Amino acid sequence: MPLQTFDNLPEDKRQRIIDCAVDEFAQHDYASASISKIVAKAGIAKGSLYQYFNDKTDLYTYLLDLVSQTKAKMMAKAFRQENRMPFFESLLALFSVMASFELQYPKLAKIGYKATSGKSPLPEDLLIKGKQATIQYFVTLINQGKATGEIRPDIDAEIAAFIFVSALSEMGNFVSMKTGIDKNIEDSGKPTPAQLSEIERLYQQVIMILKNGIAN
């Protein structure tokens, strides 16, 4: 975790450092991301960065925390209401949040994506445990849906969950492919209404397919 000195920093300077670090880790994986380039772009001395963070992994885990906390905030906002929704409404809300996150914070999304798919210094177990945790969340959701009769009882919950997670995690790529949103767009740059409706149509179609299948 960052040292106290990092919190004592003036807001704009701290934010600038974070921005530069996010830029770097969004474009390169952990091993290739360069501390030297981060401090150069942020306009601070390398020694300074090492007064804010213990080492490279410290900075990296700080960014991963930023990713999950930002996402968690959006989740909390979306699920503020009754937590017992019909299954497919829950699914819709989940997809909606993931898509919005991807649109609003494409760089943070990229960091998170790299962390789960590529290489990172964290114990590998910890990472796949994270992915398994996501799958497990869907498994319980699906089993609830089975209990309420919304989902066919012969569905293998784990495999269905795996499909959902795959579609979710890859949807970001598809979104940016379709909307042309890319790294040149700054984080927090509000997406246009046209993009939003396109995205909404996208994940509604996805859910429809997962719900009813494609067979005639």
Place this chain on the structure above:
Amino acid sequence: MPLQTFDNLPEDKRQRIIDCAVDEFAQHDYASASISKIVAKAGIAKGSLYQYFNDKTDLYTYLLDLVSQTKAKMMAKAFRQENRMPFFESLLALFSVMASFELQYPKLAKIGYKATSGKSPLPEDLLIKGKQATIQYFVTLINQGKATGEIRPDIDAEIAAFIFVSALSEMGNFVSMKTGIDKNIEDSGKPTPAQLSEIERLYQQVIMILKNGIAN
């Protein structure tokens, strides 16, 4: 492409170099993969490697070729028969090939996966074009299915194709998660019959879900 000298090499030496390079590029992305480590592990001088390949990207693209050619060979074997199968049989065959490839050549699969998801020195356009090409293949397959009445006409072919590709490309991870197959398993190590049947059940379930949906 590799120089002629590489082809002139004695078979075992050439294979040893390929194996070590595959090892390295399967574990690290392009930027992090180390030529020094490859030659050290292969027991050759660094200068020698540069008599076989022009530079790092030359070696890398050679490996990517190896990946796609290996996969293409398996595809050709599976689709030797009549090329106009019912849609869901084609889908089954596709999934089957992808799963077998993942099982038989986990390292090659990992290299290919990194190439599409992570960073590589190739023009980025070329890579996402590759992914889009895969999607396009599914799009035509789906449109054929629509024409024959196998698939509902209101399905958005592109979105459905995206879901298939996502499931396909992530299935490797799921397979290794379920079967415990990992980097410690050598390429070409034949998977056990138990693993094979487990895998078969997996992608049959996946196709069933994509075909009929999960709704009751």
Place this chain on the structure above:
DNA sequence: CAGTCACATGACTGATTGGTCATATTATAT
């Protein structure tokens, strides 16, 4: 034997890396 050619070698280069630390600057407190 001499000459030629293909390949093998590893010391070397210049660049870059994560990380350190003595020193300089600034802010706070007395």
Place this chain on the structure above:
DNA sequence: ATATAATATGACCAATCAGTCATGTGACTG
């Protein structure tokens, strides 16, 4: 104004990187 503590700095270090090249080796040819 002086002392003390907090922060800023960049030259520096050892390690590593991709890539080069003069030299060496061995096999084939005349």
